[in-house]
Structures are given as structure tokens and as C-alpha cells.
Amino acid sequence: MGLLNYITATSLDEDYAHVSQERQRTADCDADAADAVAKRRPGTVALTVLAVFGVLVATAAVQTARNAEQSASSRESLVGQVNARADQLDRQRAAARRLRSEIAALRESDLDATTEGRSVQSRLDRLGVLTGGAPVRGPGVQVVVDDAPGARSPKFQVQGPDLQKLANGLWTVGAEAIAINGQRLTNLSAIRDAGSAITVNYVSLRRPYTVSAIGNQKQMGADLLDTAGGQTWATLQSFGLKFDVNTEDDMLLPAARRVTLRYAHQPERLR
């Protein structure tokens, strides 16, 4: 507090008082100097300094305004660049999609031309459904799971292992194809925790999690509750987590993203 008091007490430069006392003393002994005391008004020097002050203020203001303009325009150009790049990305994605369907159509027409090709095509279709390389549709169950309402601690939130157990339970009761939030499970899929999110096929998912499984819709839902995964979820349900099983007559599960194998390859004699 002493410092603040000192600052407020000496807010006026002490020199003013010093100089005025000095003047007073000389005026007392010298009559001529008395005029000088009376005429203590700002002179040309003060005018110059004030003019300098004015220039300083105006320059600072102008500079700040100019900088604001510059930063605004640079921000605008950045936003423009972001939008342009996003558009470009969209266009290229659309082109990739188009080319992919073109490839599929070409392959199909090529294979359709010969008997051998047709058998290869049917094998491809079958393998696609089995491996997750092709979209599938059919009846099944849809399990919607979610965190407990207002959950803060991980105990009341859906974790990666919970989804793993659920998926395993669905495989156990005869699911033929499973997708979680549109991510098709394949033999290479991993369900895991990555930070606070759960990733499937290395794609982060957002809650709620919808697990769609194609299979015997009449039995799967009931059978699921007897599996280890179903029992885990029955426990979790008692903690307040959401666990809804619905039967669906017709579901369409998308194809998984194509995965390139880097290390595994066919043995020579099978080729």
C-alpha cells in the first residue's frame, strides 16, 4: 500500500514545486523577478511540446487503425483460403467417388463378358459381403448405447472395451455383419479408446453409439442378453447407461474402407 500511496501523493512532478519555491525566493530579494513570477504561463516551448504530443497521439491512433485494417484483411484472406481449400477437397472427393464407381462398373462389365468372369464376380460379391468390402443389407437388430445422463466420471460413460464386448456378443449370437455408427467391422477392425473418444477403424465416433448387426432378428436380441457381453451391458444399464435393443426389418450397412495389407500375402502355391 505504501507504494500506491507514494504514487498518488507524488502524482505531480515535485520539480514544479521546487522551481516555484526557487522563483519565490529570488523574487523576494529581487523586485524585477516579481514580474517573471506573475507571468508563469505556457510559452512557445510548451506549445512545441504540446504539438509534439499531438503528433504522437495522432500517429499512434493512425497506426492502430492501419494495423486493425491489416489484420482484418489478412484474416479475411485466410478465411477465403480455407473456404477455397475446403471446396477443392469436396470436388476432389466427389471425383474420387465418381472414379471409384467407374472402376466398379468397368470391372463388372469386364467380368460379365465371360463365363469365367461371371464366376469370379459372384465370388467377389460373396467375399465382399463376408469381409466387409461391399455394402450389405438385411434384417437384424440395432443396439443404441450411450453414456448415463450427465455422466462425468468414466465409470458412467461408454468405454471402448464395453463396445468390444457388445460387438463380440453380437458375433456370438450369429451376426453376419456389424457396423458401429456407420463403421463396418471387418477382420482388421479395432475398437479402442483414443483419448476421450472411441475409434473404430481408426475413425473417432461420437456418442450415442449405434451398433447395427444383420442376422436373425427374432433370436439375436434375446440371445444377446445371455452372452457375456449382454450381461456386462445389463450391469452397465443398472449404472444408468443407455442400452436399447430394437429389431429392424431392413438395414443397409456400408462397406468398410479398403485396407491395404503391407505384410501379409498369399503363399506361392495358392496363387
Next chain:
Amino acid sequence: MIAVLGLMLGVLLGLFLQPDVPIWLEPYLPIAVVAALDAVFGALRAFLDGIFDDKVFVVSFVSNVLIAALIVYLGDKLGVGGQLSTGVIVVLGIRIFSNVAAIRRHIFHA
């Protein structure tokens, strides 16, 4: 009267010429302006107290501006530029406020 004239002249000159501030000087301009503001308010208060002096005003103005700029420069070199600027602004702000309070007492007698 002459003071207001000088101030107006300076502002007009600054607006008219719009001098380009060199990049290296740019960080010191705002703090210099605040320091100058303190000197000007101090001078106004001294004028109303009847103890105004040209020489003291000039010296306090120039030294205020230079020391404020120097402190910020030193802070920049030491890596505490932001904190030191804040300190300078706080001290100058308190001084300006108490000077303005004194001026107000002179003008309104309250």
C-alpha cells in the same frame, strides 16, 4: 489558450502527414503516448496550481517518454516486456487519475 492551440496544431499535423512509424519503434509508441499524457496532465495541474514552468514541463515530458520507452525496450530484451508495460501503464494510470482529480477540484471546486 496557447496550449490548446499547440495541441490542435499537433493533432492536425499528425493526421495530415500520417508519418510512417518504423517497425522497431512501433511497440514503444502506445506506451510513449501514455507517458506523454501523464506529463501533459501533470502540466495542466501545475498550471492550475499556479506553479507551471516551461522548462520543468519539457524535461518531464521528454524524460517520461524516453524512460517509458526504455523500460519497455529493456523488458522486451529480458523477456518480460508485457509485464513491465503493464507495470508502467498501471503507475502512469494512477498518476493520471490523481492529477485529473486535482484538476477537477480546481475547476469545479469540488
